[in-house]
Amino acid sequence: MLKSILPLIIICSPLASYAEGTIQISVKLTPAGSFVAKSDRLKGDLTRTGAEITSQKMSVSIDSFKTGMSLRDEHFYKHLGYESQPKALLSAIKASGGKGTGSLELNGVKKEIQFAYEEKDSMMVAKFDVNAADFKMPHAKYLGVEVNDIVSIEVRVPAPKK
């Protein structure tokens, strides 16, 4: 069985890849400061067909994010609705020519997103902004320090080979 599917895997491997990537969420604080929530547990399949890169689904566990401070981690998971939806999902991803679209499902809310991307050093790096209010997250504030609703997201995954 393995012998029969091995050629198929070899033929198809340049076109599709199982991606394990990183996702960084840059969060700004008011009155000052910022932090980055980072996870290296982003998982999914990426396929290249001609000039287009697609993915049916990519996901990341909310509790795999680390912000550099345990209390902030706890607040972060709670704020992103970890208890009701433990994973953030990116689906229906289509990208070509440096731009792409997809759907982000978070906190029980699914919303279209647009992103810009570039390929360098065999990695695909996509960037987009998300407004937390669009995903029904309340404005975050803790002991006088507020979190800006709009956060910047950077996704970094191995690009499928051309």
Add this chain to the structure above:
Amino acid sequence: MTRMIILIAMFLAPLHARAYPQFIGHGYPSCMNCHYNPMGNGPLTDYGRAVGADGIASGALYPKSWSEEKVASLSGFLFRTPVQKHVRVQANYRGMEMISSVGTPSERWSWIHMQAGGQLILKFLENDRLTFVGEIGYNPNSSSARATGQDKRKLRTREHYVGYRIKPEVGVYAGLMDKAYGIRVAEHIAYSRILPELTQNDQTHGVMVHGLLDGWEGALHGFVGNLLQPRDLRQVGASAQIERQIFNDHRLGFSLMSSKNDYVKMLSYSLHSRLSLSDGSALLIEAGQTEKISLGSRGDRIGRYALLQTYTRPIRGLYFFTNIEYLKSDLSNDATTVRWGPGIQYFPVQKLELRTDLYQTRTFNPNASTQDGWTILFQTNVWL
């Protein structure tokens, strides 16, 4: 002469940690999230105390069943969560065992009460836009007073001011504060604090305007000297410090200060950088110069200093640091002093800091030969 300055500084201006600019490594380039004074030092905000409990101090000694939220809830005064929002009381003690002239016949061990004080904070309006901060503390006998049998112990206030944030980005502060200048490193014996006269007891009455705008942060500070001092000693002038955020969490800054009293006119300027190395690690760099023009008699001089501090956080609660300093207290003189040494800073639980510093001081002077000086410090800092 340089050596004498160092020795005097060691005894008169003992270490007195009040600000931790290295916490830029935790994603806090500005001091104002954690301190009522936006330029750092002094009483901590509720947020700052929670960050101290959960982000800075080790969590290893807490019961496994405790959540971080539980730990943060104990960060208030006397381990209690504040039940009202207008009044905050804080208290702290810092002392150290200093071993000076290590390994020489004049080696000496002495315990120094560096700081024992209380702070009262009153805060009003939405987002605590209006604050009153007052501090009073015990001023220990200096070594020179002890040597002459004098008792100069007394209570002393090092800050009392009112602050008003006109909007989140702009605030005005009036009262007794540290001057806005350079990096407020914890070490008041740092040459970057001694040469521009920014040490433990160099606060001044004045008005400071602080602002934040699109990656810029700065303060303009007009001051009239410490009004509790004799009039002829008061340094009257102004200072400015401005920082630019670069590459996300790093800061590049410039400071300028001009002041004079009846005896000396001073002009200081410096460049500094605070670099976040992520996960609590950081690099602090400052280089500056101070011109002191003597009024009425000869003795003008220009001094130069540089500071490099590295902080590495291997695990939560523990910091390894290295301090490297350069001083040329008089450019017309050949003597140059370099002081360096490693240290360990450990926060085993919230409200407790243990710190060890080792300093080697070497003076390079073609006209004289001086022995290296070795000093070891063991500090304990407790705050309630």
